[in-house]
Amino acid sequence: MAPPSSRRSGFSRKAQYSLFTGYLLAGAGALLGSALLMLSLWQPSAFAPLRGGASDVVTPAGTVGAVARTETQGFFASIGGYFNAGSQNAALRDEMEIARVRLAEADAVRAENRRLKSLLNLKDSEVKPVSIARLVGSTATSTRRHAYLSAGANNGVTPGMPVISERGVIGRVLETGRNSARVLLLTDSESVLPVRRAKDDVIAFAEGRGDGLLRVRLVNLGINPLKIGDLMVTSGAGGYYRPGVAVAVISKITEDGGIARLVAEPAATNFVAVEPIHQAAAVAVLRGENSLGTPEGAANAEQQPSSAMPTASAAADDR
Amino acid sequence: MEQFDPRARSDIYGQRINRTSSPLRARSVPYLSIMIASVIPVVLIADVMPLVPPLGFLLLLGWRMVRPGLLPLWAGAPLGAFDDLFSGQPFGSAILLWSLAMIAIEIIETRFPWRGFWLDWFTAGVMVVGYWLATLLASGAPVTSEMLLVALPQALLAILLYPIMARMVASLDRFRLARARKIA
Numbered sequence: 001m002a003p004p005s006s007r008r009s010g011f012s013r014k015a016q017y018s019l020f021t022g023y024l025l026a027g028a029g030a031l032l033g034s035a036l037l038m039l040s041l042w043q044p045s046a047f048a049p050l051r052g053g054a055s056d057v058v059t060p061a062g063t064v065g066a067v068a069r070t071e072t073q074g075f076f077a078s079i080g081g082y083f084n085a086g087s088q089n090a091a092l093r094d095e096m097e098i099a100r101v102r103l104a105e106a107d108a109v110r111a112e113n114r115r116l117k118s119l120l121n122l123k124d125s126e127v128k129p130v131s132i133a134r135l136v137g138s139t140a141t142s143t144r145r146h147a148y149l150s151a152g153a154n155n156g157v158t159p160g161m162p163v164i165s166e167r168g169v170i171g172r173v174l175e176t177g178r179n180s181a182r183v184l185l186l187t188d189s190e191s192v193l194p195v196r197r198a199k200d201d202v203i204a205f206a207e208g209r210g211d212g213l214l215r216v217r218l219v220n221l222g223i224n225p226l227k228i229g230d231l232m233v234t235s236g237a238g239g240y241y242r243p244g245v246a247v248a249v250i251s252k253i254t255e256d257g258g259i260a261r262l263v264a265e266p267a268a269t270n271f272v273a274v275e276p277i278h279q280a281a282a283v284a285v286l287r288g289e290n291s292l293g294t295p296e297g298a299a300n301a302e303q304q305p306s307s308a309m310p311t312a313s314a315a316a317d318d319r
Numbered sequence: 320m321e322q323f324d325p326r327a328r329s330d331i332y333g334q335r336i337n338r339t340s341s342p343l344r345a346r347s348v349p350y351l352s353i354m355i356a357s358v359i360p361v362v363l364i365a366d367v368m369p370l371v372p373p374l375g376f377l378l379l380l381g382w383r384m385v386r387p388g389l390l391p392l393w394a395g396a397p398l399g400a401f402d403d404l405f406s407g408q409p410f411g412s413a414i415l416l417w418s419l420a421m422i423a424i425e426i427i428e429t430r431f432p433w434r435g436f437w438l439d440w441f442t443a444g445v446m447v448v449g450y451w452l453a454t455l456l457a458s459g460a461p462v463t464s465e466m467l468l469v470a471l472p473q474a475l476l477a478i479l480l481y482p483i484m485a486r487m488v489a490s491l492d493r494f495r496l497a498r499a500r501k502i503a
Contacts, residue, residue, distance in 0.1 A: 022392035023422070029396025030418035036411025041459050047410040054404035058361055065362040139407025140365035141373045143458045143470055146407045148361065185366055189460040210466035212367030266366040 045175065052177030055148050059180040062136030063150050070270045127242055129273035131155040135170070135183070135266055143210060145188035146174065147266055149181040149274070157181050157274050160240060160283065165272045168246035168264035169193070169234060173274065181274075185266055186247070187212050194237040195247050197230050204257055206232060206247055214248045216257040226250050226258045239282035242275070331493055338498035348495040349389060350398065352488075353378045357402040368469035372477030375402045376450055377443075379417060380481070381488040383424050384439045395421040412457040420446055440481055447477040 009015040040046055081088075133151035151157050153176045163170040163183050171185040184191050189210035196203045202225050206214045216232060218224065230250040236243030248260035277283055321327055328336055357375030365371070379398060382390055395417030402413040427442060428434075434442075451474040455462055 023425075025391075025393035026395065026418050026422050026425075029393050029399075030415055030422070033396065033399065033411050033414030033416070033418055037409055037415055037457060038411070040409040040411050041457075044409065044459065050410070051404055055361075058358055058405065061358075062362050066364075069364070135364060137361040138364045138366065139405075140360040140363040140371040141369055141473075142407035143369050143455055143466060144407045144460060145366065147364065147366070187366060189463070189466065210368075210460060210463060211469040213465075262366075267364040 048175040051182065052152070052175055052180070054177075055180040055182065056152065056177040059136055059148065059150050059177075062148055063134060066134045066136045066150070073268070127275055129164075129275050130161060131157055131274045132271055133274065134271055135269060136180070138185075138266070144190075145185040145208065145210070147171065147183045147185055149173070149183050149272070150179070151274060152177045152179045152181045154178050155274075160277050162241045162245075162275050162277070163272050164245055164275055165264040165266075165269040167269075168248075168262075169241065170264055170266050170269065170272055172240060186214060186262060193241070193247060194235045195232040196235040196243075197226070198233045198246075199230075202226070203235055203237070204232065206260065209259075212262075213251075214260045214262065215254075216248070216250065216260050218257045221256060224253060224255070224257065226253055228253065228258075230258075231263070232260060236278060239279035239286065240277055242278040332496050333498040335498070337502055339500050339502055340496050340498050341500045344497075344499060345495050348491055349382045349386075350394075352491055353382065353398050354401050357398075358405055361405050369473045372447070372473050372480055373402075373406075373450065373454070375406075376413075376417065376420070377447065377477060377480055377484045378488065380420070380424075380443045380446060381484040383421065384443060385485050385488045386492060387428060390421070392421055392425055393418070395419075408454060408457060409459050412454060416450055416453050416457070420450065436482075436485070439485070443481045444478040447481070448474050451477065 009019050036047075131151040133149050133155070135147045136150045137148040139146045147170075149157070149163065157173055157176050159173050159176060161173045163173060169186060171183045171188075171191065173181050174184045175182040185208070186193060186206065187208045187210070189208050191208040193206045194203065195206045195216065202218065203220070204216045204218045206216050209215050216226070218226070228250055232247045232250065234241040234243055234245045234247055246263040248262055250258040251261045252259040328334060332340065353375055356378040359374055360371040363371060375398070379390075379395070396414050399413035399415070399417035400410075402417070403410045406413060423446065424442070431438065451470070455467070455470060460466070
């Protein structure tokens with residue numbers, strides 16, 4: 001279809017001027033856009049209030065979507081359950097017997113732990129979540145992996161707080177609106193998380209790859225002690241996350257660590273808990289040092305941590 | 320007359336006698352539809368990879384190609400600003416890219432005034448792939464091969480989705496111009 005002939009300017013001065021103005025305005029828009037893009041790449045949090053207000057408006061619709069999503073998942077799971085109910089029942093019975101034994105053993109270990117800790121005068125402090133909320137949406141068109149949370153500044157959520165589901169770590173709060181917040185998921189390519197192997201103290205960094213997997217980079221290079229199936233948990237370094245929360249399971253070994261799969265998939269969660277920052281004082285100190293440009297935070301090990309530690313601790317700022 | 324054929328005095332926009340289209344609807348539908356298309360992907364949880372093609376941009380292309388001259392040349396900037404609020408890209412990327420896309424289509428249109436559906440699809444496909452690549456670069460994250468690989472389905476889906484978007488724009492256009500207002 002040919003464009004309407006009215007848009008050919010011809011000899012009409014008015015038409016010529018309006019066409020020219022159109023180009024001028026569009027060019028100005030492009031220039032403004034590039035200036036804003038530069039600004040927001042340089043200062044990612046510059047437009048946080050604007051985005052917070054926008055996500056507050058969308059969150060109610062997202063909540064409806066989240067309820068529908070979890071209910072349909074349950075619906076399909078219960079249909080699927082009928083097909084292999086018998087064999088599954090037998091297998092579950094066996095598992096249950098073993099689990100009972102293990103539970104009793106765990107009780108004994110817990111009691112012993114308590115006794116030893118009381119000997120050492122250590123106190124077990126229960127972490128109370130700031131807020132329980134749903135993940136109501138995500139940035140599904142962008143390559144950045146952010147999710148929207150249905151709780152915000154009104155519920156006491158502040159940037160930097162860890163978001164944890166019943167299975168493990170989901171991510172960290174990036175920006176807050178009044179009733180919504182933006183969460184940096186672990187799979188985002190700018191997310192860095194200090195982790196350790198669950199059964200011993202092999203420490204590493206888990207970085208998002210942008211494709212749903214995490215790259216686990218060991219801090220101490222040498223012989224790679226990781227094995228497929230190892231569970232990585234948070235180490236508590238950097239101060240954001242409390243130690244011992246499940247993060248990922250190693251699925252492939254590489255030269256400097258491994259590739260890991262998430263334990264807690266954000267799409268499969270119903271409710272998530274926003275927990276307070278584990279050691280707010282440490283975070284503040286590290287952040288202050290980082291802004292002064294002296295990355296002294298963790299210069300105790302060789303090369304890896306001195307470069308990666310401030311990144312991990314201040315990753316809430318640079319996205 | 321209506322006894323024999325109830326649609327005798329009407330066309331695709333509704334009854335012709337005594338009715339006119341609502342000016343508010345005629346002006347707002349393109350903008351509202353593009354804004355809604357920008358918001359829709361937010362409701363989906365995509366934790367692994369970008370799943371949904373840029374629906375807002377596709378609908379902008381659709382309106383621009385199917386109904387040339389309806390959106391002003393500068394419409395990319397305000398609509399892009401709205402898209403930036405929700406897309407997760409750094410603020411300003413869609414303002415820049417949507418403005419550039421509108422200018423590019425305008426130039427293509429003056430160069431090739433007689434276009435058909437296939438040429439429109441080709442143009443839209445090239446623009447969408449260019450936009451996809453530009454958003455990857457502007458996202459503020461380092462572009463890795465894995466990231467390109469997981470984002471590739473998004474680009475293919477966007478190209479395949481354009482004809483559907485064009486049909487949708489056509490039906491939205493019928494809704495836009497429907498004679499909803501009664502002249503007393």
